Amino acid sequence: MLDVSVSYDRYRFLGNEFLTWLWHAIEKDQRLLSTIDPEMAALEVGNRMVLENHAHEAPEVVTIKGDDAGLEEAMMALRKGAMVAEMNLHYRSGDHQWRFNLKGESLGVAGLKPPDTGAVESQEEIEGALLERVYLCERVTALMDALYRHFIHLRVSDNWEKETVPILKDWIHSV
Amino acid sequence: MGLLSSSLAITRYRVEGTLPSPLMDAVRDGLKKYRIQDIDNEPSDKAVGWTAWESPFVPAFEGDSFTVGAYFVFSLRIDKKMIPPKIIKKQLTVEIARRMADTDRTHLSRNEKQEIRENILHALSLRIPATPHVYELIWHPTDAWLWFFSNQKAANEELETLFTKTFKTTLIRLFPYTIADLDAGLSPAQRDLLSGLSPTRFKE
Numbered sequence: 001m002l003d004v005s006v007s008y009d010r011y012r013f014l015g016n017e018f019l020t021w022l023w024h025a026i027e028k029d030q031r032l033l034s035t036i037d038p039e040m041a042a043l044e045v046g047n048r049m050v051l052e053n054h055a056h057e058a059p060e061v062v063t064i065k066g067d068d069a070g071l072e073e074a075m076m077a078l079r080k081g082a083m084v085a086e087m088n089l090h091y092r093s094g095d096h097q098w099r100f101n102l103k104g105e106s107l108g109v110a111g112l113k114p115p116d117t118g119a120v121e122s123q124e125e126i127e128g129a130l131l132e133r134v135y136l137c138e139r140v141t142a143l144m145d146a147l148y149r150h151f152i153h154l155r156v157s158d159n160w161e162k163e164t165v166p167i168l169k170d171w172i173h174s175v
Numbered sequence: 176m177g178l179l180s181s182s183l184a185i186t187r188y189r190v191e192g193t194l195p196s197p198l199m200d201a202v203r204d205g206l207k208k209y210r211i212q213d214i215d216n217e218p219s220d221k222a223v224g225w226t227a228w229e230s231p232f233v234p235a236f237e238g239d240s241f242t243v244g245a246y247f248v249f250s251l252r253i254d255k256k257m258i259p260p261k262i263i264k265k266q267l268t269v270e271i272a273r274r275m276a277d278t279d280r281t282h283l284s285r286n287e288k289q290e291i292r293e294n295i296l297h298a299l300s301l302r303i304p305a306t307p308h309v310y311e312l313i314w315h316p317t318d319a320w321l322w323f324f325s326n327q328k329a330a331n332e333e334l335e336t337l338f339t340k341t342f343k344t345t346l347i348r349l350f351p352y353t354i355a356d357l358d359a360g361l362s363p364a365q366r367d368l369l370s371g372l373s374p375t376r377f378k379e
Contacts, residue, residue, distance in 0.1 A: 004347065004348060004353065007352040007353065007356075008348075008350055008352065010352070011351055011352035011355075011372070012350075012351065013374040013375075014351035014352060014355065014372070015350070015351040017374070017375055018351065020377070055378070078377060079378070080378065081376065081377070081378035083377075103326075104351075105350070105351070106186070106326070106350045106351075107349070107350055107351055107354065108184070108185065108186050108187075108326045108350075109183070109184065109185045110184040110185075110326050111182050111183075111184070112182065112183040112184070112185065113181065113182055114183070120179065126179075126229070127243050127244070129179060130178055130179065130243050130248065131243065131244050133178050133179060134178070134246065134313060137178075137183065137185065137322070141185070141187065145354070145358065148351075148354060148355075148359065149358075149359045149360065152354075152355045152359045152361065152369070153359070153360075153361070153365070155369075155372065156361065156365045156368040156369050156372070160375075165375060165377070168377055169377055169379060172377050173379055
């Protein structure tokens, strides 16, 4: 395997391509997402998205945030060559909802708000609460792993250039 | 931000290497050996070590206190003394002026100024208490994964260094390339293709 710091920088584009592909899947291919995670009730773009364009010497960064913010500017940035670098996601499964930010370059999860599990009132309850928290966090990491696994298998296949890239280009440039 | 916080940040790792047996004793010994040391009233300006999850300011690792179910749960603590630069500047200016007056000179050499600065930092470090920063982690030894509840670059680097020193194993940070290479189930041929990938352009 390549040196970790070298591979982090050299392949950071993979995470941004993954988030861009995921945004398209959320908008246009919910059936695919349900196939990847049969327990999913919904996966939606939340209230924040960051896009980066590295086509120029000084990278351009576009940040869209706010509950009522439209994503027209984000789509405009895609048309100019940007990729999604960070995205807030809302995931629902059963009666539960998770909100979190996913950063492309690291696929690190931040601002994760798992479903409420109630207050911990005694020392004896702490271990149970912790195990429940781990389970709830694992639902998000398992979802991301499954989505990313699907993406990366597609990315190294011939279908990426032949089918997926034209579909994403149509989506980006047809609006 | 920790496991029971309302909002969490997670950096994921894979743990590579074999731990000595019995595992519980090896982990307990490692945690005790590299537990955080108190640097208040000491000249050090920084300390990094392990501490207990439930009592981060009283680091104790007796019995199985660092286990919850199948997991090891403990925290990384980084104590830093933050001396405001303006205090250093004020004391340096005063001390340089005093030294020049005492020796009837109009300026001091660079070495003398450096020596005065070091003495001031030493004296201030003894007086200023360290600010503790606590970062929780959870480690599943059977499945060889670890979650660190921070995305801060400096804290992650301290974790990677101390973990390797303590347990003689390596933490591999999981990010797009390492997840693809290690955890995505790619065949050797697909992994070769992965290493040759270049960015896609969606612009027409």
